[in-house]
Amino acid sequence: MSVVISMAGAGKAFDGRKVLDKVSADIGAAEFVSVLGPSGCGKSTLLRLIAGLIPFEEGSIRFNDKEVIAPTADMGFVFQTSNLLPWLNVRDNLMLGVDLDPASERPDAAAFADLVETLGLTGFEASHPHQLSGGMRHRVAIGQALARNPQVLLMDEPFGALDALTRDRLNMELLRIWQRDRKTVVLVTHSISEAVLLSDRVLVMSERPGTIVEDVRIDLPRPRDPSVTREDPAFGDYVVRLSKLMGVA
């Protein structure tokens, strides 16, 4: 398995206050990795360092064996807020990343229709964000990142603001998309069950200054399905183990 993202002793401070300290981990191609940690532990900052949105100060972060210095078209970022442009319709919001960046490949009509279909947005192409439900807006945001067909998907608590039912449904769609496309995914979350349900590996972070305290491999069978996987006794064991590591059980 080839390493896509490699972090070695990465660190970051804001105003002299250390946020991340000696973060080291490798993330392989087509791996689904969750970063789990208490709020304020710097997990969102870590994701921004990987994306090249903010510079790291110590150690190194490499993407495809190149030092990360700026955002690249090969990484798609899905933010906590759905971040759609209210003046663009669903179609234009989906294509925003492609339109802005000449370096990204443009999906042809069939690929675009397929994307819209996969996201369950068929018939809503001409709608504007204010006409969509919260869950649909998040699907558009994910679709915007996918439209550029990036190698890596970085997701910062993308479903944090949604109700449990919508969140479950989107997790299932995310699983389906990942099982089909096999992109490398780094998902930041504070939900233990979400991390277990989706991931191949869970990186558990400490309180600030955040560092990776445990790298837990999740050996649950795939394809997974929220209603089935949660019944698996091993699922419960992972949740208990991670809860202990997080100090919540």
Place this chain on the structure above:
Amino acid sequence: MSASLFSRDTAITVGFFLALGLAWEFGVRWSGVQSYLLPPPSAIAAELWQSRGPILLQSLVTLSEVFWGFIIAVVLGVPIAALIYFSRTAKRTVYPLFVALQSIPKIGLAPLIVVWFGYGLTSKLIMAFLFAFFPIIISTLGGLASTPAHLEEHFRALRATPMQSFWRLRVPAALPSFLDGCKVAMPLAVIGAVVGEFVGSNDGLGNLILTASGSGHTTLTFAALIAVTLLSLLLFYGVAYWERFIWWRAA
């Protein structure tokens, strides 16, 4: 939302203004107030009809002063606001200059403007411009600054160039605030033009008000005032019309 012409709400509004007009009409008649002090609405309406030619003509004069003054305020105000927003130097030089200019009572400037630019269109257009300019700068600045930080970060993640971020994010994000500024600026431009006409002009509704009241022709004064009000309302709703194209203001 679009109330029918005969809905209850419309009836209440129409009824209120009708009652107000009737109270005025009969109040003036019964109290015996001289019509050169306060003419009844019927007399004003008759005057409006009789003098419709000159009133319309003078309205067009004022309209063109307001229109050009407003357009120039937008054409100059928006780039200056952008300059102040993007340049620290401009923020510390140009911005305080305009705040200081705004603090000068513009009515006091009117005689100077007339001396400099004469009795014609130019001086009135400049007065309209002076009144309209500041709200447009302030609202554009506010709009540009209101771009959500999370969207700016999003654009960086999408590798947008600074020009793309400006045209495709900041400009649309600033439009609702800019339009609010235009709604404030438009009636002010009318006031500016009328003040200019008061101070030095042979034309326009302001001049008509001045000459009519000077010669004791009170009904014509009222008729001209109504024309100014209607003109201002018309122009205001002409600006407000564009709101439908900026539906994301509440989103």
